[in-house]
Amino acid sequence: MKIILLGPPGAGKGTQCKRISERYGAAHLSSGDILRAERKAGTQLGKEAQRYMDSGALVPDQLIIDMMIGAIKKCPKGYLLDGFPRTVVQGEALDKALAAAGEKIDAILNLQIDDSVIIARMSGRRSCSKCGAVYHVSNQPPKVAGICDSDGEMLSQRPDDKPEVVENRLKTYHAQTAAVVGYYQKVGRKVIDIDADKSVDAVSKAIFVKLDALK
Ligand code: ADP
Ligand code: AMP
Numbered sequence: 158m159k160i161i162l163l164g165p166p167g168a169g170k171g172t173q174c175k176r177i178s179e180r181y182g183a184a185h186l187s188s189g190d191i192l193r194a195e196r197k198a199g200t201q202l203g204k205e206a207q208r209y210m211d212s213g214a215l216v217p218d219q220l221i222i223d224m225m226i227g228a229i230k231k232c233p234k235g236y237l238l239d240g241f242p243r244t245v246v247q248g249e250a251l252d253k254a255l256a257a258a259g260e261k262i263d264a265i266l267n268l269q270i271d272d273s274v275i276i277a278r279m280s281g282r283r284s285c286s287k288c289g290a291v292y293h294v295s296n297q298p299p300k301v302a303g304i305c306d307s308d309g310e311m312l313s314q315r316p317d318d319k320p321e322v323v324e325n326r327l328k329t330y331h332a333q334t335a336a337v338v339g340y341y342q343k344v345g346r347k348v349i350d351i352d353a354d355k356s357v358d359a360v361s362k363a364i365f366v367k368l369d370a371l372k
Contacts, residue, residue: 158183158235158368159260161242163337164268165330167275167282167323168353169360170239171291173268176361181368183235186228188221188243190289195224197286210317213325215243215333222250229254244333245340252344263371265341266364268353272327279323283312297357 158181162170174185192210195203202220209216225241242248255261281294285305292299292312299306317326341348349367353360 158237158371159262160236160368161238161262161265162268163265163334163348164353165270165272165275165334166326167279168268168270169278169357170268172297172357173360173364174237174239175291176357177237177364177368180365181235183237184232186225186232186236186238186241188225188238188240190239191224191228192216211322213317213322213329215329218244218246218250222247226250226254230258242337245336248337248340262346264368265346265348266367267338267348267350268360269350270353274354275327276320276323279318280320282318283314285310285312 160177160183162174164170171185171187171190174187177183178185192203192206196207196210197203202224205220206216215221221241221243225238225247229236229238238251242251278293278296281296283292283294283299283303284290285308287310288305288307290305290307291297292305294302299312303312304310305312316322338348351360351363351367355363
């Protein structure tokens, strides 16, 4: 299964990808998670990406395209793209790479949600820097406050989830990323809208109904 999840930061893409991956077995490829791993490892890419990520801007297209096309090539059986493509240029590059490999995306899901809900979600997001598990202080709390259920590590707030950076990330989304939906519609791809302003279970259910229908 090859799926793209579109939607603003904080819409719940990562949360839903984990569940989709468990149900259908496709690899979860989050461009943000890959960049954070590069930063942690101190690679050249991680160093270059740092200033863009910290300010809520997008990392330059060519760096992201090379990184994500490389990641996709390692997952021939299927993947869930989370956070990529984030510009029309990235969407075009992905289409070109897929066409060259004779592959196609099975579905494009667009998680829809208002900015006002996103701000509350992102300010309460906590993540495990070891395993990447994502929680929310009130919507999806861990069993013990501040501690990851899976590995007992301390949870932390992403620096780019601070209010001033969140504001920039939303501006970036509206200015550069929202157009990706229009791009796919223009090239004749069906984009499946999902109401993401529901409980995690309700959103998963809506997604599973659509993905089950693909089989
Ligand atoms: P994205 O990957 O789109 O940036 P996340 O999956 O990390 O978003 O979710 C952002 C925050 O919102 C997290 O703290 C997560 O626990 C919480 N969250 C995700 N989906 C929902 C939902 N349906 N209802 C309430 N909170 C949610
Ligand atoms: P995310 O974890 O998806 O919220 O991404 C965190 C940050 O990584 C973003 O604010 C961007 O700075 C950067 N990033 C992630 N994916 C992309 C992408 N496809 N294109 C450009 N920058 C990206």
